[in-house]
Amino acid sequence: MSETLRLRVQSFAPPVVAIALFAAAWEIGCLAFNVDEFVLPRPSVAFASYLKWQSAIWPNALQTLMTTVIGFGLAIVLGVALGAVIGYSALMYRALYPLLIAFNSVPKAALVPVFVIWFGIGTIPAILIAFLISFFPIAVNVATGIATVEPELRDVLRSLGASQFDIFRKVGFPRAAPYFFASLKVAITLAFVGSVIAELGASNNGIGNMMVIASSRFEVPLVFAGLMVVAVMGIALYAVFALLERRLAAWAYRSRSV
Numbered sequence: 001m002s003e004t005l006r007l008r009v010q011s012f013a014p015p016v017v018a019i020a021l022f023a024a025a026w027e028i029g030c031l032a033f034n035v036d037e038f039v040l041p042r043p044s045v046a047f048a049s050y051l052k053w054q055s056a057i058w059p060n061a062l063q064t065l066m067t068t069v070i071g072f073g074l075a076i077v078l079g080v081a082l083g084a085v086i087g088y089s090a091l092m093y094r095a096l097y098p099l100l101i102a103f104n105s106v107p108k109a110a111l112v113p114v115f116v117i118w119f120g121i122g123t124i125p126a127i128l129i130a131f132l133i134s135f136f137p138i139a140v141n142v143a144t145g146i147a148t149v150e151p152e153l154r155d156v157l158r159s160l161g162a163s164q165f166d167i168f169r170k171v172g173f174p175r176a177a178p179y180f181f182a183s184l185k186v187a188i189t190l191a192f193v194g195s196v197i198a199e200l201g202a203s204n205n206g207i208g209n210m211m212v213i214a215s216s217r218f219e220v221p222l223v224f225a226g227l228m229v230v231a232v233m234g235i236a237l238y239a240v241f242a243l244l245e246r247r248l249a250a251w252a253y254r255s256r257s258v
Contacts (some may be wrong), residue, residue, distance in 0.1 A: 023043045026042065027042045038218065038220050039220075040220075041220055041221040041224050045221045046221050046225045046228060047225070047228070049222045049224070049225040050228065053225065056210070057225060057226060058229075059205075060205060060206050060207050060210040060226070061230070061233065063123075063205040064192070064196065064199065064207040064208070064230065064233075066123075067123055067126040067127050067130055067195045067198075067199075067206065068130050068188075068191045068192050068194075070127050071127040071129070071131035071134065071195065072130060072131070072134050072188055074131045075131050075135040075138055076138060076184070078131075078135060079134075079135050079136075079138030079142065079183075079187075080138065080142050080180070082096070082100075082139045082143075083141070083142025083146070083176075084143075084168075084173065086100075086139070087142060087143040087144070087145065087147040087168075088172070090147075093143065097143075100136065100139065100140070104136040108197065109197050111129065112129060112197065112198050112201060112202050113202075115129070115202065116201075116202045121202050121203060122202075122203060122204070123203065123205075125198045125202040126194075126199050126202065126203050126206065126208075127195075128198075129197060129198040130191040130192075130195045131191075132194065133190045133191065133194035134187035134188065134190045134194065137183045137187045138180070138183045138184065138187050140183070141176070141179040141180060141182060141183035142176050142179060144176075144179055145176025145178070145179035145180065146168065146172040146173060146175070146176045149167065149171055149175060157171065177248065177249045178245070181244060181245035181248070181249050182245070184241040184245075185241050188234065188238060189234050189238060192233065195208070196211075207227075207229065210222075210226055211227075214226070
């Protein structure tokens with residue numbers, strides 16, 4: 001086995017084994033305690049439901065993916081912009097940070113009925129909830145990365161004639177890259193949560209809407225099949241941002257196994 005192949009196996013084997021053990025424990029536990037499928041379907045039953053209903057699942061899954069990506073994209077743009085402003089200016093940091101925390105403390109599910117009143121039932125409420133729930137970690141991490149440049153480094157750069165904007169542009173913003181990519185991996189999973197929450201009561205499409213319909217028909221395995229699809233999409237996008245982090249911010253880590 002080549003060294004490259006061995007490293008890839010070592011990288012992928014632990015999560016694959018952990019997922020397999022989790023699924024096996026779930027399956028065996030349901031069989032051992034004779035848990036009704038209506039209460040908690042076994043993974044094999046949920047997968048069989050997925051195979052049965054995949055023609056209906058994937059159009060809804062793609063709708064959820066679309067709303068999540070759009071909301072997440074808005075969160076990246078506005079989160080980076082606000083994080084840069086807060087991290088650049090100590091005055092803005094003191095002024096806006098408490099407001100940002102207060103805003104994030106508002107339960108996003110409570111905003112769904114408000115968005116329905118404003119925009120009606122459809123895609124827009126799901127996009128907005130996905131945006132709001134993923135915006136905070138991006139803004140905070142970017143601000144933290146920029147604001148925590150070492151004072152000694154700032155003093156050295158100022159003694160060399162660098163302005164505050166030069167320090168921000170050449171040191172602060174690049175230094176925030178590891179924080180930024182770390183926030184993306186967290187925020188993308190939250191964006192999926194926001195989309196599904198909104199779809200539960202504010203959309204005629206999407207995995208959340210499908211789960212509501214399946215629950216009303218007492219098809220609990222189909223509900224779990226939808227959850228499995230959302231989990232797979234979340235893992236896939238998480239892996240994409242982890243790869244980008246490894247490629248674009250590997251300098252911030254002593255080991256390449258980010």
